[in-house]
Amino acid sequence: MFTESLGRRALRRTIAVADRFAAPHGIDRYVEQIAPTWSSTEVRGRIVDVDRSAPGSVLLTIEPNGNWTGFRAGQYTQLSVEIDGVRHTRCYSMASVAGRERRFLLGVKAHPQGLVSRWLVANASPGLVVGLTPASGEFVLPDVRPERILLISGGSGITPVLSMLRSLCAEGHTGPVTFLHYNQSPEAVLCLDDIVALDHAHPNVRCIMLFNELLSEAHLDGADPQWRAADAFVCGPPGLMDGVRTLYEAAGAPERFHNEAFTLTTFVGEAGNVTGALRFGATGIEVASDGRTLLDQAEAAGLSPQSGCRMGICHTCPRTLSCGTVRNIVTGELTSDPGVDVRICVSVPVGDVEIDL
Numbered sequence: 460m461f462t463e464s465l466g467r468r469a470l471r472r473t474i475a476v477a478d479r480f481a482a483p484h485g486i487d488r489y490v491e492q493i494a495p496t497w498s499s500t501e502v503r504g505r506i507v508d509v510d511r512s513a514p515g516s517v518l519l520t521i522e523p524n525g526n527w528t529g530f531r532a533g534q535y536t537q538l539s540v541e542i543d544g545v546r547h548t549r550c551y552s553m554a555s556v557a558g559r560e561r562r563f564l565l566g567v568k569a570h571p572q573g574l575v576s577r578w579l580v581a582n583a584s585p586g587l588v589v590g591l592t593p594a595s596g597e598f599v600l601p602d603v604r605p606e607r608i609l610l611i612s613g614g615s616g617i618t619p620v621l622s623m624l625r626s627l628c629a630e631g632h633t634g635p636v637t638f639l640h641y642n643q644s645p646e647a648v649l650c651l652d653d654i655v656a657l658d659h660a661h662p663n664v665r666c667i668m669l670f671n672e673l674l675s676e677a678h679l680d681g682a683d684p685q686w687r688a689a690d691a692f693v694c695g696p697p698g699l700m701d702g703v704r705t706l707y708e709a710a711g712a713p714e715r716f717h718n719e720a721f722t723l724t725t726f727v728g729e730a731g732n733v734t735g736a737l738r739f740g741a742t743g744i745e746v747a748s749d750g751r752t753l754l755d756q757a758e759a760a761g762l763s764p765q766s767g768c769r770m771g772i773c774h775t776c777p778r779t780l781s782c783g784t785v786r787n788i789v790t791g792e793l794t795s796d797p798g799v800d801v802r803i804c805v806s807v808p809v810g811d812v813e814i815d816l
């Protein structure tokens with residue numbers, strides 16, 4: 460996406476040499492004592508501003524180090540923070556104009572069970588240095604912008620869609636852009652003032668907020684009577700995304716539907732219905748499975764297996780399946796082969812299971 464300068468490449472070579480002399484910890488561990496965001500290879504960022512104007516959420520302004528290579532509208536980064544001495548990683552989408560700006564915005568909503576999101580909403584403050592990964596994700600605006608665009612989000616799904624809206628406005632996109640957002644109340648909407656300002660400043664942009672409403676075809680008809688000819692970019696609860704997908708399929712335009720895939724679609728019908736014993740290998744701990752993910756059940760049993768994104772993306776959590784069958788809740792795929800590594804954050808037991816923890 461962005462090419463590395465010659466100077467930076469030369470610096471990397473010098474650092475690689477210095478790194479060998481700084482073994483076993485590498486040069487980063489020494490320099491970060493003086494300059495916490497500096498790293499020869501890792502992406503890190505310093506929080507320079509926090510905005511808690513939307514209750515239950517925080518909007519972080521982050522200044523990344525030189526290893527950050529920018530992002531496309533709709534992408535996310537994996538943010539790491541240390542909480543009580545343990546490093547935790549979660550995915551958050553950028554909410555600002557895409558590109559390689561000096562700073563970018565991340566929107567974080569506190570989820571009731573979300574350790575990291577609740578911690579950030581309560582504790583994030585200017586000066587805090589966080590770990591980041593290069594931006595990733597396939598939920599992006601295509602390079603050749605569709606002529607007609609429909610952006611739809613629900614709750615915290617607003618962040619990647621907001622980046623798309625801001626980026627389209629910033630680049631002077633002239634085609635019709637309709638933004639439909641579902642939330643509980645105006646107070647809960649991240650950056651509501653900015654959205655209203657974009658609506659007023661751009662005649663081709665129409666922003667509609669719906670509170671305590673469920674998706675209906677009438678909403679789309681009211682927002683843009685020609686929505687069937689628009690490319691839809693959707694992020695939010697699974698019910699919202701499935702609903703829009705169904706409408707586009709019924710309209711004979713499924714190829715115009717695009718959604719954020721890293722939001723987990725869980726097999727709700729099976730959660731809690733699958734019985735069996737769940738054993739955690741050498742620990743000797745055995746519990747009656749409650750149908751949740753192996754990671755959730757391990758933590759509920761007092762264990763602390765390594766984990767990161769908890770969405771099947773970062774590959775921090777794979778553990779070996781000793782026996783039994785597990786289902787991947789993202790793909791629905793069943794795995795029964797002993798000795799295979801499974802991502803415990805997105806795997807639920809189906810019957811008796813033993814996992815090597």
Ligand code: FES
Nearest residue numbers: 767768769774804
């Ligand atoms: S925690 Fe990231 S893949 Fe499981």
